[in-house]
Each structure stands twice: as structure tokens, then as C-alpha cells.
Amino acid sequence: MEKDSDDPLIEVAALMQLQASADPVILDCRYALSDPDRGARAFATAHIPGACYASLHRDLSAPLQRYGGRHPLPSSAQFQQFARTLGVSRTTPVVVYDDNRLGFAARAWFLFFFFGHKSIRILNGGLKAWCDAGQPLETHAPASRPAGNFKAKPKENLLVHYAQVKARLGTAPWQLVDARDHERFAGLKEPIDPIAGHIPTAINQPWQEITETASGKVKAPEALRKQWEPLSNGRPLLNYCGSGVTACVNFFAQYLAGRRDSLLYPGSWSDWCAHQRAHQSR
Numbered sequence: 001m002e003k004d005s006d007d008p009l010i011e012v013a014a015l016m017q018l019q020a021s022a023d024p025v026i027l028d029c030r031y032a033l034s035d036p037d038r039g040a041r042a043f044a045t046a047h048i049p050g051a052c053y054a055s056l057h058r059d060l061s062a063p064l065q066r067y068g069g070r071h072p073l074p075s076s077a078q079f080q081q082f083a084r085t086l087g088v089s090r091t092t093p094v095v096v097y098d099d100n101r102l103g104f105a106a107r108a109w110f111l112f113f114f115f116g117h118k119s120i121r122i123l124n125g126g127l128k129a130w131c132d133a134g135q136p137l138e139t140h141a142p143a144s145r146p147a148g149n150f151k152a153k154p155k156e157n158l159l160v161h162y163a164q165v166k167a168r169l170g171t172a173p174w175q176l177v178d179a180r181d182h183e184r185f186a187g188l189k190e191p192i193d194p195i196a197g198h199i200p201t202a203i204n205q206p207w208q209e210i211t212e213t214a215s216g217k218v219k220a221p222e223a224l225r226k227q228w229e230p231l232s233n234g235r236p237l238l239n240y241c242g243s244g245v246t247a248c249v250n251f252f253a254q255y256l257a258g259r260r261d262s263l264l265y266p267g268s269w270s271d272w273c274a275h276q277r278a279h280q281s282r
Contacts (some may be wrong), residue, residue, distance in 0.1 A: 008109065008255060009218060010095055010121040011216070012133040019050065021210075024093035025086050025145075026051040029060070029104040030127070033192075039104075041153070046137035048097065048130055052086055056245065060107050067274050069267035070192075070243035079115050080152035087145030088117070097123035097130070101211040102249045110264070113172070116153035125217040159240055162275050169200055174263055175232055176202035176282050179241040179250045192239040192242055195273045201239065203231060207241065207249035222258035236261040240268040 010018070017022050028041035028051045036057050043053040054060055059082050062072040076080070076191040088094060094112055098105040105122050112120035123129065129139070160174070168174075178198050183189045185204040190196035198204070209227070211218055219227075231237065237254055244266040254262040265271075 007011040008121050008252070009124045010024045010114075011124050012129050012135060015095055015123060015130075016135070018093055018095070022093050024095050025088055027054045027094065027096040027105075028052065028127075029054050029096050029098040029108050030100070030105045031055070031056040031098070031254070036187050039098075042099075044124040044139070046139055048127070048201045049136060049138045050142055051097075052142050054082075054096070054108055056104055056107065060104075060111060062161050067267065067271055069269075069271040069274075071216075071245050072266055073159075073244070073266045074111070074112075076115065076154055079111055080150060083112070083115075083117070083150040087148045088150040089148040090150065091119065092148060092150075093119045093121070094111070095123055097126045099127045099217045100235045101208055102252065103207065106248040106252045107245045109252055110146070112157050114158055116155065120173050125215055128216050141225065158263055160265050162265075162267060162271055165199065165238070165265055165272075166275070171233075172201070172238070176265075177231065177247075177250060178204050178269070179207040179239060179247045180204070180269070181206050181208075193270050193273045193278060199269070199272055204241075205231065205250060207246040210249060210253035218253070218256065221256055221258070224253050226227050227255050228254055228259065232259075236263055238263040238265055240265040240272075242268055243270045244268040 002273060015247035026048055027049045028043045030042050032038040039055055040055060056071060062074045062078060065072060096105040096108040101123060109120055109122050114201060156241055174251050176199055182204060185198045239247040239250045247264055251262050
């Protein structure tokens with residue numbers, strides 16, 4: 001049986017070698033929550049040669065519902081069709097990148113990982129690292145590829161949903177970890193969701209802190225282990241954020257640190273708020 005990639009990061013030099021030898025699918029995941037089309041415009045202006053664009057709201061999320069958060073996970077059928085359209089088959093190497101310290105690339109990585117793809121990596125340092133290495137960009141659309149035969153096999157055991165989180169508050173076998181910034185976690189500001197604060201019993205670990213500020217590159221595995229181990233107290237870490245997107249950065253960091261028991265609350269705080277408001281209105 002194939003194993004998931006032991007090293008889910010790839011450096012620029014290794015990506016160049018991969019391009020020369022294995023024809024990988026490269027996904028540009030740039031996005032801006034304040035301007036959902038900004039990433040697509042940036043991609044059209046310039047991108048890594050051969051890359052395709054993946055939109056958070058169109059390709060990496062399901063349509064918005066009453067519950068499930070602002071960016072629900074796509075269904076197996078939706079993601080399978082998306083991957084096949086890209087040309088992804090069982091053994092196709094896939095590399096994802098963004099320009100936001102993994103903020104959106106980690107979502108794409110998580111989806112491929114969750115749906116069972118074995119060869120999925122994030123470009124360490126993203127587009128900045130590529131440009132800093134003096135590598136060229138292109139502007140034209142990528143050449144079409146034959147449809148792939150990727151088959152989505154979701155790892156449902158990685159997900160914990162609202163009812164489970166609510167029922168296990170105070171007795172949970174996991175530790176909730178909120179990936180939002182300190183001010184949102186503390187309820188000092190809330191620019192997006194209708195309720196400020198955090199889920200009871202959660203601790204705060206902002207997602208930006210897994211990367212180096214200047215380079216945007218991921219911290220060394222040993223540094224990540226020192227960052228995460230004291231927080232778990234021997235329990236799995238259940239990650240959430242505002243809508244389940246940047247929580248994937250923390251999930252990815254835990255994977256790099258050697259953890260294989262991490263979990264995701266995909267609806268996250270936006271889903272929690274929707275349920276709380278529904279309860280209050282009864």
C-alpha cells in the first residue's frame with residue numbers, strides 16, 4: 001500500500017526537478033477574503049509556469065448553506081470532479097502554493113490529503129520563494145491535460161462536527177485549538193462573524209506563527225514540535241478557525257511535527273455561531 005508523502009513540503013529546486021521529470025499538477029491557490037476574485041486576477045497577471053488556478057470559494061469549498069461555515073468542505077463528488085479536470089490520477093504529483101504563508105495552499109493540501117491522494121505537497125515559501133530564486137513566471141493559461149481518474153476516498157475520521165464538539169465540551173478526548181489571531185480569539189474584535197469570542201475550552205495558536213515572518217517559509221520540524229507538544233497534553237488537537245480554512249495551516253504544521261492524530265472542525269467558528277444564533281432565536 002502506498003504511504004502518504006513523508007515530506008509534504010517541497011523546495012523550489014525540487015519542484016524544478018519534478019517539473020522536468022514527472023509533469024506535476026501545480027495549483028496556484030492565491031486568494032483574498034476581502035476580494036474573492038483577486039487571486040484569479042493575480043494568476044492571470046503572472047504565475048509559476050504550468051500552474052492552474054484553484055479558487056477557494058469555487059473549487060476548494062462547497063456552496064454556502066445555513067450550517068457548515070462560510071467555506072464548507074466540498075463533497076467527494078465535487079472534489080473528485082475538480083481533481084480529474086486538472087488531470088490528477090492516483091499517482092500524479094500535486095504541488096500547491098500561494099502568497100499568504102500557506103493560508104490557502106494548506107486548504108488545498110488538506111483536501112487532497114483528506115480525499116486520499118498520496119502525492120501532495122506545498123511549495124515552501126510559496127510564490128515569493130519561487131521569485132526569490134530567480135525563477136520565471138508566465139502569463140498564459142496552462143495547456144489542457146487529459147482528464148485524470150482520481151477517486152475521492154474521504155478520511156471521515158479526521159473530521160469533528162458541531163454536534164460532537166457541543167456534546168463533548170468539558171469531557172472531550174481532544175484539545176480545541178483556535179487558529180485565529182489573538183484579538184479575535186479574545187473577543188476584542190470580530191470583523192466577520194456575528195458573535196465575538198471563541199469556543200469554550202479552546203486555546204489559541206494563530207496560524208501565522210508556523211512560518212517565518214520574512215521568508216514565509218515553514219519553521220523547522222523541531223521548532224514545530226516544541227510549539228505543539230505542550231498544547232496537547234497527550235490528546236489529539238482539534239483545529240478550527242473562522243471558516244475551516246486557516247485551521248488547515250495548523251493541521252499541516254502538526255503533520256510536519258510528526259503528529260498523525262490531528263483533527264479538523266470544518267465549519268469552525270462561523271458554523272458554531274450559526275448554531276448559537278439558531279438556538280437563541282428559538
